[in-house]
Amino acid sequence: MTSRRTVLTGIGACLMLPGCERIGKTKPVHDLLYSLDGLTMRAQRLVTARGALAREYTEADLSPRFRVNGTRQPASADYARHQKEGFANWRLNVGGMVRRPLQISLSDLRAMPTRTQITRHDCVEGWSAIGQWTGVQLSRILDFARVSERAKYVLFRCADNYGDTPYYETVDMIEARHPQTILAWGMNGDILSVAHGAPLRLRSERQLGYKHAKYVMGVEAIESFAEIGGGKGGFWEDRSGYDWWAGI
């Protein structure tokens, strides 16, 4: 009888949630939890094609209303001035590890070869919305700026702040050079609205929504993101501990 009781109390103790969380806070388990997205990324890349395209939908599939998430209106005076001028004097800064730093106006971006894609946007929270995006492939801009071979990531600096902290994101070169990775200036046949990230937002179609930085002001080729922001490679990664690789 004692062994039955021991077994049952043992199982009972394991099933108590606070006990479980205490285990989760020990160093080995914590480190394990924070290494899983790297493991998942490598495992998925092992069994999938690097260049696989996200599904593209038709106009009939568009969400009737595309939910706005995150910032709706950046608060800075700079942004307000550009917004008032219709972004006529705004420039996209392309820098970091490139041989030819660039400052590109919105009209020049629109004059570059465009890619239009109807894709599904999946938020980390669980909802999805289908929208049509028009923009320029990031790989074109990277080539145009003659990005260094040593660069491992692309950093996006954004105009929206949460408190004092500016939004930013990073993606690796596999996602940066993916044909559907675009800097979009148009959405659903219109000019991109402020709520959805005007003048320019990233689409990284094989990853969750927080990777799709809105209000992109600068693009930088970098070797490491350890020294940027909180060092985890993105605003939500720093602030809330979201995974850097957002493919699942």
Added chain:
Amino acid sequence: MSSNAKGPLVKRHRLSTRVWHWTNMVAIFLLIGSGATIFNAHPRLYWGEYGANFDPAWLVIDDRQSATGPRGFVNIGGAEFDTTGVLGVFEKGGETRMRAFPHWVTIPAEYSLSAGRRYHLLGAWIFGVAGFVYFFWSLFNRHIQRDLIPRKWQLTPACVRADIKNHIKLNFIHSGTEKYSLLQKLSYAGVILVILPVLVATGLTMSPNMNAAWPWLLDIFGGRQSARSLHFIAAFLLIAFIFVHLILVVLAGPYNEIRSMITGKLRLPAGDGR
């Protein structure tokens, strides 16, 4: 029913079954609790490819204000149920909280989507690897063919009737050529061969990176939001199985049953020897 009377102690469960069972139990425990956390981030379910706040949901767990304070509710296909205290609105440490699933089912107890996702991924790795190995090992050692798939003779009307009668009489433990009775086989095979694989596949279908590489996943399940709904339904069925499973373990004699899943040896009722 005399499962406590001493009959012979016989070998019942293989080592692989015992190791998988308890590993899987830990993984499922993590997955259910952290899955509830993830659901809380957007407690609405849809059919099709897309679905967000403006789109019609077939299942909603939410709260709304009333004259007497916030009320929690569940809406399934238009039918609404007040669930205040359990779902949508609940008390935590004397405070009223408004979330779909309460702190006593979620991992972690204090809402954190990123932590919930990490625990879910940990559970998914344990569950996926253990399940994959167990499935192929059980094909190889013929556990699936021999112990989980019903024999033809077990499906004859007389045997089906006898098995149902045995269950109604709470007479669970038998000797004989088969480890499991028909109803046991059907429920275990349903879990191992249907529910668990559907959970893995619908889980992968929610990954945008997997969708790009294997778009047929989207076609099988009818879109990402359908996959999310089916993931939830499969988890719900699994929880229903676990409930019945635990009740039956208790009714059949928990000491003997749990020991059989630990040491492999089951005591047969007296007079039921081979």
